[in-house]
Amino acid sequence: MKRIVILGGGFAGLVMAEKLSKKLKGEHEITLVSPRRTFVFYPGLVRLAFGETDESEVTFDMVEKLQGLNVRFIEAEMLHLKPELRRVQIAGKDINGHISYDYLVIAIGRRLATEKLPGFFEYAHHLLGIKAAKKFNTAIEDFEGGNAVFAIAPEADLPVPVIEAAFAFDNELKKRGNKNAKLSVICPGEIDEAFAGAKIHSELKEAFSKRGIELIENWQISEVARTKLIAFDGRTIPFDLLMVVPTFRGQARLSENGITDGKNFVETDEFLRVKGIDNAYAIGDIASFEGPKLAHMAVGQASIAASNLASELKGDEPEEVYFHEIASIIDEGGGDTIYLHYGIWDKSLYRLKSGTMWSYIKKIHDKVWKMRHNGSWIDLGA
Numbered sequence: 239m240k241r242i243v244i245l246g247g248g249f250a251g252l253v254m255a256e257k258l259s260k261k262l263k264g265e266h267e268i269t270l271v272s273p274r275r276t277f278v279f280y281p282g283l284v285r286l287a288f289g290e291t292d293e294s295e296v297t298f299d300m301v302e303k304l305q306g307l308n309v310r311f312i313e314a315e316m317l318h319l320k321p322e323l324r325r326v327q328i329a330g331k332d333i334n335g336h337i338s339y340d341y342l343v344i345a346i347g348r349r350l351a352t353e354k355l356p357g358f359f360e361y362a363h364h365l366l367g368i369k370a371a372k373k374f375n376t377a378i379e380d381f382e383g384g385n386a387v388f389a390i391a392p393e394a395d396l397p398v399p400v401i402e403a404a405f406a407f408d409n410e411l412k413k414r415g416n417k418n419a420k421l422s423v424i425c426p427g428e429i430d431e432a433f434a435g436a437k438i439h440s441e442l443k444e445a446f447s448k449r450g451i452e453l454i455e456n457w458q459i460s461e462v463a464r465t466k467l468i469a470f471d472g473r474t475i476p477f478d479l480l481m482v483v484p485t486f487r488g489q490a491r492l493s494e495n496g497i498t499d500g501k502n503f504v505e506t507d508e509f510l511r512v513k514g515i516d517n518a519y520a521i522g523d524i525a526s527f528e529g530p531k532l533a534h535m536a537v538g539q540a541s542i543a544a545s546n547l548a549s550e551l552k553g554d555e556p557e558e559v560y561f562h563e564i565a566s567i568i569d570e571g572g573g574d575t576i577y578l579h580y581g582i583w584d585k586s587l588y589r590l591k592s593g594t595m596w597s598y599i600k601k602i603h604d605k606v607w608k609m610r611h612n613g614s615w616i617d618l619g620a
């Protein structure tokens with residue numbers, strides 16, 4: 239019996255645990271290590287901030303689900319990897335010490351490099367956790383008028399919630415009959431660059447201008463002051479309400495193992511095996527891939543890594559190769575949506591559609607996802 243240790247309990251780690259559990263049928267021991275037992279459905283946090291859903295709809299306790307899958311859960315965080323000993327040093331409520339593995343899956347997500355944006359914690363709102371989304375909700379409720387700014391910081395690999403929050407805020411103000419606000423979306427480069435070069439500028443620009451939202455491109459935030467944003471070139475933008483997605487980085491503690499790129503994301507081969515150490519896979523936001531970091535990528539990577547790891551356990555070579563693509567639905571609210579399907583590694587794959595249908599698909603998809611993955615809901619089988 240081999241020991242498989244999964245680090246991280248987000249989209250990538252949880253789906254990896256599910257897929258492996260089904261494939262391995264109890265023949266090997268699977269352990270998932272995460273500092274929190276709560277799974278957060280991040281794409282639901284825009285709706286949480288705008289009071290369209292509540293916390294219980296966007297979180298669930300993973301432990302019961304994992305028990306049902308025969309996966310051991312350890313509430314702890316990884317401190318150091320010791321690949322030469324096939325051990326991980328962990329610290330937390332359950333264990334302070336080392337656990338050994340035969341195969342390792344690194345799925346610990348990205349780090350918010352807030353140190354790169356002075357003033358972020360003091361003056362900006364964000365949507366990168368439940369508490370932050372609730373705090374933003376209070377600020378939205380208290381907003382009476384002025385400049386509302388939604389910004390993507392340089393190297394923040396997540397444009398979708400910034401864009402969706404701007405649309406949602408516009409819809410909210412219309413509901414209230416509030417006409418005293420000016421809304422802007424700030425992007426560090428061209429908006430297409432935030433989607434790995436996919437041509438989405440015209441659709442977004444049209445959707446923004448229909449609502450009077452200003453799209454400000456090539457504006458790189460360097461600092462947040464109490465009432466204004468400051469760019470690297472000295473320009474400023476005043477705000478009364480600010481939401482920012484800060485710069486993303488990988489996890490610095492992995493750089494000591496020589497497996498990370500210049501931003502501390504973990505480098506992999508086409509089978510998603512970690513380059514530079516044996517018997518390890520990296521999936522989800524922590525993996526080093528260009529372009530935005532999205533949940534569907536984490537889920538797809540988990541599926542591929544699970545197949546390849548299962549092959550290795552049978553003594554076969556891994557066969558499933560990863561293809562990097564975006565499949566994203568941007569919800570404008572009120573039923574309008576933009577759907578983008580784009581092959582980051584094959585630019586001939588390009589579909590861009592607008593319409594109401596995608597809004598329903600996104601809502602149904604989110605619901606079915608939770609039904610499938612939350613043990614306390616009906617398990618439809620992943």
Ligand SMILES: Cc1cc2nc3c(=O)[nH]c(=O)nc-3n(C[C@H](O)[C@H](O)[C@H](O)COP(=O)(O)OP(=O)(O)OC[C@H]3O[C@@H](n4cnc5c(N)ncnc54)[C@H](O)[C@@H]3O)c2cc1C
Binds near residue numbers: 273283315
């Ligand atoms: C507001 C918001 C809206 C979004 N909207 C969309 C959307 O509409 N569509 C879409 O596709 N994507 C969306 N995303 C992106 C998506 O949520 C991420 O791509 C996805 O969560 C990545 O999954 P992951 O498992 O790699 O990382 P995460 O979900 O971040 O999970 C990482 C896990 O690792 C754990 N961990 C961290 N450090 C350690 C450690 N040292 N040791 C052990 N465990 C550790 C964490 O506790 C967590 O359990 C959105 C994200 C946000 C924040």
